[in-house]
Amino acid sequence: xxxxxxxxxxxxxxIQREMNQLFDDSYRSDRFRYPAxxxxxxxxxxxxxxxxxxxxxxxxDISILDKTVMLKGKREIDGEKATWHRQERMSGExxxxxxxxxxxxxxxxxxxxxxxxxxxxxxxxxADKPRKIEIKST
Amino acid sequence: xxxxxxxxxxxxxxxxQTTERSRSQxxxxxxxDIYETDDEVVLLADMPGVEQKNVDITLENDVLTIEGxxxxxxxxxxxxxxxxxxxxxxxxxxxxxxxxxxxKVNARVTDGVLKIIFAKTEPAKPKKxxxxxx
Numbered sequence: 001x002x003x004x005x006x007x008x009x010x011x012x013x014x015i016q017r018e019m020n021q022l023f024d025d026s027y028r029s030d031r032f033r034y035p036a037x038x039x040x041x042x043x044x045x046x047x048x049x050x051x052x053x054x055x056x057x058x059x060x061d062i063s064i065l066d067k068t069v070m071l072k073g074k075r076e077i078d079g080e081k082a083t084w085h086r087q088e089r090m091s092g093e094x095x096x097x098x099x100x101x102x103x104x105x106x107x108x109x110x111x112x113x114x115x116x117x118x119x120x121x122x123x124x125x126x127a128d129k130p131r132k133i134e135i136k137s138t
Numbered sequence: 139x140x141x142x143x144x145x146x147x148x149x150x151x152x153x154x155q156t157t158e159r160s161r162s163q164x165x166x167x168x169x170x171d172i173y174e175t176d177d178e179v180v181l182l183a184d185m186p187g188v189e190q191k192n193v194d195i196t197l198e199n200d201v202l203t204i205e206g207x208x209x210x211x212x213x214x215x216x217x218x219x220x221x222x223x224x225x226x227x228x229x230x231x232x233x234x235x236x237x238x239x240x241x242k243v244n245a246r247v248t249d250g251v252l253k254i255i256f257a258k259t260e261p262a263k264p265k266k267x268x269x270x271x272x
Contacts, residue, residue: 053251
């Protein structure tokens, strides 16, 4: 008799591992990953948020190919002829890509930028949505 | 003490160990740039999510305190599946140097960045002292 054990933690582990793979860009380990990104999903769409204070929306590029989202941007730090006391804020260019858990309808992707927070809403591709299958009784 | 932002982790404030705040939000230390030109000292603080009306700046006894609060906007009907940053309020305080004119301060928030411009005090004019020969 085959006994199957079920542990709720193994489900969590699997989800965590899958997410880790989506965000694994360790091949570029020499550069830290900027900006920090949060991702929210439900079965219909995903929302990605990133903190990019001081950037203007024209300095941020979002591109999507299949399930990969790439964020690129730059921020200049002013204060040329100046004496610096502290310089802690990130300056210069960044480029970061990560994968989504499902393909999306690229034409319906919306992005907004408020108070330095970038928010991208990505609706799931219709073809990828789970379909109910009817069972016919004979 | 705070290094250049070489990682994406936000620094949690340790202000909690001294006085408690009435709000139970996370508190973060905003990274800051401070530079000085001939006439001004400029401070820039990254506080994403903070609007101009939610910033408090206090100047007391040569101590500048900046506080920013956010209105938490988590998307409804979604599950958070990946989180690299937390959201919360911002708090940081600085000792100001003598060369700042505390009555001439200009502050503004744009795209989550607080910019404070301090005018520098006029350099003390040398006074000529006449020596009376009696």
